[in-house]
Amino acid sequence: MNAKARSVGDVTPLTAHFNQALVLSSGAELPEFDLVYETYGTLNTNRSNAILICHALSGTHHVAGTYGGDARTAGWWNNMVGPGKPVDTNRFFVVGVNNLGGCNGSTGPASINARTGKPYGASFPFVTVEDWVHAQARLADHLNIDCFAAVMGGSLGAMQALQWALTYPARLRHAVVIAAAPKLSAQNIGFNEVARQAITTDPDFHGGDYYAHGVIPFHGLRLARMLGHITYLSDDAMMEKFGRELLAGKHKFSLEVEFEIESYLRYQGDKFTERFDANTYLIMTKALDYFDPAASSAGNLSAAMAKTKAATLVVSFTTDWRFSPARSKEIVKSLLDNALPVTYAEIESTQGHDAFLMENEHYFSVVRTYLNRVAQEVNA
């Protein structure tokens, strides 16, 4: 970490309202919608130094900085984004946005549907990565940003960066694609499906309209998150962190929590239900499952990527078994097949998929070096 790196400090979310209808991939239409976002740093005079950061499954617009000086409110990529950090807010104007269907202020299933005066609930349409990118483009218009210096994200966020390159090739110079895959495998979809079934078979789900019942599908959402956490960590990382340690030092021969790993998963599951909406979880996992830019080119990713123009940084992590380095290399290959500029880094890490959120010298220096070049290019 740069010795002079610091936090962006306290930040304030903003809301942009869009009253022109958005037609979604499903054919459904949102007559109007809000996007909540945050910005850090200063947009330069030729408006060329903006970086859009897209969030993953459970992320938000709150990428960096704090609220009310409380360090516990630090943004989810606070280690990556700030003055002197790899995404240097002294040089870049950084935009974080909560996606459609979310539960952090942007229009989603818990929002009031103006037509009915009630929460959307089960009637909120399923959205795709492409839909998110269209909505984010509206935000770019709102901010008068014609072309991003970079669109960037990890995991599902990285899929949005790829989709930007496909949908709006003239509106970004660089895509930064971290811990991603060009589509989910059957195993990935399987894990998502178990999570969805956990939520939808919870008796408190009420077909998605649990808001009206004053309950949440607590147990289902908790299970979904517990399962998610196992897939975010590597087997090695879990052994390092928890091993087979017993909370009580011995077996209890009961259903009480016994192993440290059980305690960790239950805690993570419980905590998640306090901040996340189950319908949003369903929408996010479906967006993941649907993502498959090669589908419209008969499965040929290289053919699909032919319409992109962005230079791309692709980063993977050795122990990420959710989206392994082999999946990142599929993306790299598809760009090379089109003679597009691509930089690839495979980072040694024991942290599994979660590595994209963690500080790691090699990883951060790759991003820093890459974005330094971008800064020179756009005179940031």
Add this chain to the structure above:
Amino acid sequence: MNAKARSVGDVTPLTAHFNQALVLSSGAELPEFDLVYETYGTLNTNRSNAILICHALSGTHHVAGTYGGDARTAGWWNNMVGPGKPVDTNRFFVVGVNNLGGCNGSTGPASINARTGKPYGASFPFVTVEDWVHAQARLADHLNIDCFAAVMGGSLGAMQALQWALTYPARLRHAVVIAAAPKLSAQNIGFNEVARQAITTDPDFHGGDYYAHGVIPFHGLRLARMLGHITYLSDDAMMEKFGRELLAGKHKFSLEVEFEIESYLRYQGDKFTERFDANTYLIMTKALDYFDPAASSAGNLSAAMAKTKAATLVVSFTTDWRFSPARSKEIVKSLLDNALPVTYAEIESTQGHDAFLMENEHYFSVVRTYLNRVAQEVNA
């Protein structure tokens, strides 16, 4: 497969009743218990050709053959066990047994507790692999078998074979240890814990006493099995088998089943609830979590294995990520450290953990060749 190989044909389960109390690892006591078992082949006159086959998480005593001539009732290892098959019932007397805590006839949580006249339910004690081995030794006594030619199993069944070598070193000549690990990793325990939480947080679980309510924790048990299936298959096997195929050929943008893999998992989950008891699932996963023979030797598996005498065949499968080849090699090393005879085969397979149940030329020929040698040794 041997051209002359055939099925053992129709078989009949038997029940052995034991009225001497069994003290369990937990300190709890079963005053009496039943074990359901099947046998195939003929015990030779010096009673030296018996092979005990131990089942895995959801297995039973019904290893081979059929009931009432119905091919759909074939035993779970019918491809492995029979006349002319790798475990050749022309030469060996094979015993399959349902474990304590099971739901297929051996005493378990759905059995009537003679003290109360009601099903044990939540009061059925948690058992360990060691407890199973003690109970199986009672069955061996019942059958007048002093020493097995081999004790054999896959996955949790293989852990029982290892435990036999530790607990009754003089009562087996060979252990056949397939697709096993010497203990579960934190990730393994994590998956088991998600499955248990799915069951125990199902409102129909009623603290384990759902029998009295005339319900089963259907949704929880279904989720547990869906998750299990993902971990039994390799990512590659799932891609080969299901890919990203859509049932309807296009996205539905709803919570209906869309991908083939979703359909498969839901079907497997549903089917499982018809044949398996949720309390047994809890007991089996706990037995897996508890298994750790090295624990009493300060984590030193080689020190623990010093008391074993059996010759051992260890088999692993390249794409098994639940118990990877590296875990089998830990077992091999601990035996070599004690200068014990050990044969190791790592089988190329795309089938993941499930490979231990599937016919595979290399795998079957390894088992066949090994047991041919055993047959000569015991004059079978």
